Amino acid sequence: MFVLGIESSCDDMAASVVDDSGLVLSSVVSSQDDIHGLYGGIVPELASRRHIETIVPVVEEALKRAGITIDDVGAMAVTRGPGLVGSILIGLSFVKAVSFARSIPFVGVNHLDAHALSAFLKDGAEDKTPEFPFVSLVVSGGHTMLSLVEGYDKFKLLGQTRDDAAGEAFDKVAKLLGLGYPGGKPIDDLAKKGDAKYIHYKRATIKKYNLEFSFSGLKTGVLNTVKSLEEEGALTDEAKADIAASFQESVVDVLVKKALWALDKTDCDRLVVAGGVACNSRLRAKLKAATDKEGIALFIPKPAYCSDNGAMIALLGLRLFEEGLSIGSFETNALPNSDEF
Ligand code: KG4
Ligand code: ZN
Secondary structure, three states: OEEEEEEOOOOOEEEEEEEOOOEEEEEEEEOOHHHHOOOOOOOHHHHHHHHHHHHHHHHHHHHHHHOOOHHHEEEEEEEEEOOOHHHHHHHHHHHHHHHHHHOOOEEEEEHHHHHHHHHHOEOOOOOOOOOOOEEEEEEOOOOEEEEEEEEOOEEEEEEEEOOOOHHHHHHHHHHHOOOOOOOHHHHHHHHOOOOOOOOOOOOOOOOOOOOOEOOHHHHHHHHHHHHHHHHOOOOOHHHHHHHHHHHHHHHHHHHHHHHHHHHHHHOOOEEEEEOHHHHOHHHHHHHHHHHHHHOOEEEOOOHHHHOOOHHHHHHHHHHHHHOOOOOOOOOOOOOOOHHHO
16 A cells, blocks of 8 residues: 655655555655745744645655555545644645545644654665664654654653753754754754864753753853853854864763663663754764664664655554554644644
């Protein structure tokens, strides 16, 4: 069976076709960085307006690249939330309309669960995928979340951020350093040229074995460094690289430490890391080293499946549909807040 997945919860419009083995046949993403970059953050009204323009061409391209037509699609999956309500409604209304016109069933899915399950996506039959249960660390622009995942619809929240999400911290620090939006990739690149020991920013672990996160203090720490260097006329490109590296090291250390604590606490030896921040090269390297040392099986999808994509939505929708766990109807509504699920 072919499943068409559509993701429009934030600023990317994405569509993908996945088959029932989890093999990705196409994954198309239309980014809106050109619009929101001008404002240094997402402007919700502009995001939904652009989604209206891009949804049809993006879906058509995904079907074309997969070599199928809409008549070959056995089910559709679409993000219900969390996210921006105006953006979610574009994808959801589109899917409901196609479902009505073509009699194709659909499933509305949780975007964060889909990130955690993106480790099941395959580009080839041989690709290694995890088994349940596993600990998932979802690190994105809006969320930082540790969960114990025991099944496609069995998530136990272990801890999340009390303030800023990890990606949000990257984006805000990038803004302070004049690196543009979104800021994760530019910081990752710049940090490679800097000294991570330049400043030791506090690692906000709260207390041992606590699985909640806090990144707002770190952001203020960077702000103070930037201000004092500016006053001294010493905010050089070299200093910016050192700040980027020091900031990144602090975020990465906390994420790695808490992921290991979560594994320890749940007595689990499988870790999945996903979400846009899981593209970070330093995080990937440190997670690999730490999990190798502890004998933990680590699964981090390739960057294209870590950041927002339609394939993870298709995969989760497919499994929920196959196992009879969920089915959409015309009453299926957007759930913009994560606590509504
Ligand atoms: O999962 P995602 O694509 O969208 C959300 O659901 O939020 O994550 C986007 C976030 C942004 O904050 C972006 O700056 C961050 O992921 N990001 C990165 C990197 N690439 C993207 N953060 C750190 N390092 C990266 N290489
Ligand atoms: Zn996301």
